[in-house]
Amino acid sequence: MTDLAAPATRTSAEPKLVSYARLAKLDVYDYYLSLLVVLSAVLLPLADFDPAVLVTLAVFGVGSVFMTASMVAFDDLTGYRDGSDTANYTANPTLRRARRKPLVAGNLTEREVVRFGWVTGVIGAAILAAAVLTAPFAPQWAIWVTVAMFVLAIQYSYGLKISYHGFQEAFIAGLGWAMVLAPYGLVTGRFDGFVLVQALLFGLGPLLFGVYSNTNDIEGDRAVGRPTVAALTTPRGNRRFVVALSVGEFLLGAVASLTGIAPWWFVLLMLPVTVLRVRQLGIGFGPRGDILLARSIGFTAHRLGAVLLIAANLVHTS
Template sequence: MTSRTEAGPFTSGIARPESKIRSYARLGKLDVYDYYPSVAVALSAVLLPVSGLPPATIVTLALFLFGAVFVIVAMVSLDDVTGYRDGSDAANYGPDDPLRNKLRKPLVAGTLTLREALGFGWATAAIGAVLWAAAMATAPYRPTWTVVLVVVLFVFSVQYSYGLKISYRGFQEVFLAGLGAALVMGAYGLAAGHFSGFLLVQGVLFGFGPLLFGVYSNTNDIPGDRAVGRPTVACLVSPKGNAVFIGSLSAAEFLIGAVASAVGIAPWWFVLLMLPVTVLRVRQYLTGFRQGDIMRARKLGFPAHRVSTVLLITANLIVGAGAAG
């Protein structure tokens, strides 16, 4: 049983409703895996022809993927520590918001103690650092820009809401998109050894996925975030301004692909291939701001991102098959 004293002031002190392993999995948000396919996007860009793929590439990308899992688990675990300490998670997952499952926040639910969460966060960060170092050591290529990117990515990730508290300084939205782009480019740089404008476009579009369910979460979390001074765009502007902001992000996602196709960074057909994502974004936006169901709109962001990821991989395979032929 977890006592009120162990769990802290924002929990009910009730008996533990689930196992420690389950609670740690919830702390690390292992059910939200949408950053991890970034490595599949990078792999698809170097996969064809298969006969020309160095065996070391697969080892490197596997290590990079496992490292990404541990680094992101550390990031979200330390984010929960900060959210618990400042009370924002208690506000956002409290009795006034029945749509949020409190068990997803083990510190608020009392299923883990603060000491356990901190230990888990730093242990997973250390494992992630070792795995990324191993990925760079085994990589067939180590361009300087990629090594610097991976190091910066690690340092910034663990300080997303801890240490420097990047998300508390007005950079949350940029970080959410930048993390996805950096994961794609980091994996690609180690596998290919050179920069690609087309892969950068894909990385940015990949990053828009987490961004475009993050901003809907922020819209729901305005009271709790304002109470602790977390300056998300949703907190800083009016409801209408926030709706315009999210609508502009949705339009920008389409325009990035359209401009890339128009200027030759991407194949001419790339913008057409990505149109299903635009359709899903329109549905997501109308659900959130026309029907007023923000949490359902947030949920719709997950399939939209996953469709986008599959289409990005498809684009790379088409390009690779053409080059191989």
């Protein structure tokens, strides 16, 4: 473990505020798109729209940002202490810039990161509690999803370290599911099958760029005993796992359309995401073998998927 008061060698000097923004991963907004998906599901007809919904979604969103900042800060802290971040982010600095990891870059100390993690965690808990207490509705299941989301997020790589006990992939998807289902329950007071399908698809988005990151980080994760699927299995087994997730994403929409849970046209609307998944697989696991480019395509696919979910809701409820 490094000295708490001494940072690693600085790769570049930058204002502390910038380093904290990097630590909080504020540029990665993919989970927060869930709030727009939920808004689109309840927006129409406009004559029946309750403005209180906007307040609840805004408060829930701010709480989620602080919660996520705490989660990723503690994740960076653990990754720095066990050496995995240093190995993964400095092995090829052209592809994985260490500046994204302020501890690795030497721009923040461990003490500063720990303080940031706890402060943002406490603020996030308070704001999420305010969202629940002031929401138009508060079904028990939505409250418990919110509580579980927060508790597990903080302990993703800290405390219980659930990502170090074989649950990393499940958590990445589950956080996306919760980020749709919890606010939807708070603003409507009900559970909806089509929204559940959307939540499941939304959660698969971060997972389907996360598994490509894990493929790139196999050596570092194995060295510290972080049991991702990529680290535990063979290259063929990992490829099959990623293919299964990609196919499962398509089948989820197809089955929902066939069974009437979703409109019949829903699977057709989501086909552009499927096309990107095929391209992602080809680039990541084909002859080119460019895992990090495939990972970046995963971001695009998830963001496009969120836009299409929003469109589906607006068409469905109009």
